[in-house]
Amino acid sequence: MASEQSWPMAADLYGEMHLEAARPAKRRWRDYLPGALVTAIAALAAAWLADHYAAPLVLMGLLIGLAMSFLSQDPRTHAGLDLMSQTALRIGIVLVGARITAGQFAELGPLPFALLVGIMLAVILITVASARLFRQDRHAALLAGGATAICGVSAALALYSLIGDKRVDQARFTMTLVGITVASALAMTLYPILAAELALSDTQAGFLIGASIHDVAQAIGGGFSFSPQAGEVATIVKLTRVALLAPMLMLVGLWLARAGGGDAAKRRIPLRLPWFILGFLALAALNSLVALPRPAVDAANMAAQALLLLAIVATAMKARLHLLLDQGWRSFAPIVVATLTSFLLALAAVELM
Numbered sequence: 243m244a245s246e247q248s249w250p251m252a253a254d255l256y257g258e259m260h261l262e263a264a265r266p267a268k269r270r271w272r273d274y275l276p277g278a279l280v281t282a283i284a285a286l287a288a289a290w291l292a293d294h295y296a297a298p299l300v301l302m303g304l305l306i307g308l309a310m311s312f313l314s315q316d317p318r319t320h321a322g323l324d325l326m327s328q329t330a331l332r333i334g335i336v337l338v339g340a341r342i343t344a345g346q347f348a349e350l351g352p353l354p355f356a357l358l359v360g361i362m363l364a365v366i367l368i369t370v371a372s373a374r375l376f377r378q379d380r381h382a383a384l385l386a387g388g389a390t391a392i393c394g395v396s397a398a399l400a401l402y403s404l405i406g407d408k409r410v411d412q413a414r415f416t417m418t419l420v421g422i423t424v425a426s427a428l429a430m431t432l433y434p435i436l437a438a439e440l441a442l443s444d445t446q447a448g449f450l451i452g453a454s455i456h457d458v459a460q461a462i463g464g465g466f467s468f469s470p471q472a473g474e475v476a477t478i479v480k481l482t483r484v485a486l487l488a489p490m491l492m493l494v495g496l497w498l499a500r501a502g503g504g505d506a507a508k509r510r511i512p513l514r515l516p517w518f519i520l521g522f523l524a525l526a527a528l529n530s531l532v533a534l535p536r537p538a539v540d541a542a543n544m545a546a547q548a549l550l551l552l553a554i555v556a557t558a559m560k561a562r563l564h565l566l567l568d569q570g571w572r573s574f575a576p577i578v579v580a581t582l583t584s585f586l587l588a589l590a591a592v593e594l595m
Contacts, residue, residue: 269321274321277319277320277321277322277326280319281323281555284559285303285555287306288306288307291306300457304555306555306558307558311558324556327557327560328553331399331553333518333549334546334548335518336522336525337542337545339524340529340538340542341529342485342525342530345530355482357453357594358479358486361453364583366384366387366490366580369383369387369576376572378572378573378576379414382573383576384405385410385415385418386398386576387576389418389456390422390456392486393484394457395426395456396487400491401491401494404491404498414573418573419558422457429455429464429581433450433451433585438468442592447475448473449476452483453588461480488523488526525542
């Protein structure tokens, strides 16, 4: 019987099996301090700029992280940067589950829910299918399509934990985060205007905005910029997309497991959910069964936002800028395809409601 070490790389669903083969030497807590401290300082600077200049927090974190990427050349920062970009990310994903309840699905209704699921699946499939047209890697297209279909940067971070840096390098991942952030900001500005020009009702506009804008904050903000009722609908639709994060991650994991081809595809590969996905599901289930205290939910949301910001900054700091510059305009093509597909399908779905 084949051992786990002999499984094909297609079974490396979470980008972790290759790490197990050569674990680093045992580190002391002091080894993490340099990288963790510079990441925290950069994150605080990003938060200050975002608060004082009304700029997107994620974009500020990315830009400051990229500006400080030279620090990643110092080996003393490696342990802390790895901690922030991996462990902080995974804990943040767990805490995102505090936003999710089963009631969000019930509030949406069966037809809008079915349309929303169809839109999400179509966005991912069309984006991956278009990768060959633009000579892009299908895993990078999967990252862009999945992030656009679900919940923007948060989904990109979760998907990257599945895909792993062996399939999509840090530079390409950082480029994807930048593209998603910019696209989401543009969508928040333009989609409410387009909805008004198309004379959509509050419910239709809320569904369009909630189903097509990438990030949670921008989707909700775009909805309320149209009208209070549209904002409420956009919030429900967007949070439903967030609630579908875990099922989508499981589907992506299955796809990665079956994508090896040849004998590897025929071999039975065990699907093991990582602890952070199980934690996400457990917290969402708890929040659905028991009404968690509002202070606890707010604290979890704040902690999740802080941890995800730290992960974004650390990821940007680890990116090698010369590789980022080598990506070219084609690297943005999957994001453009996913964004346009999401908007057009959501607009078509509005006509069926």
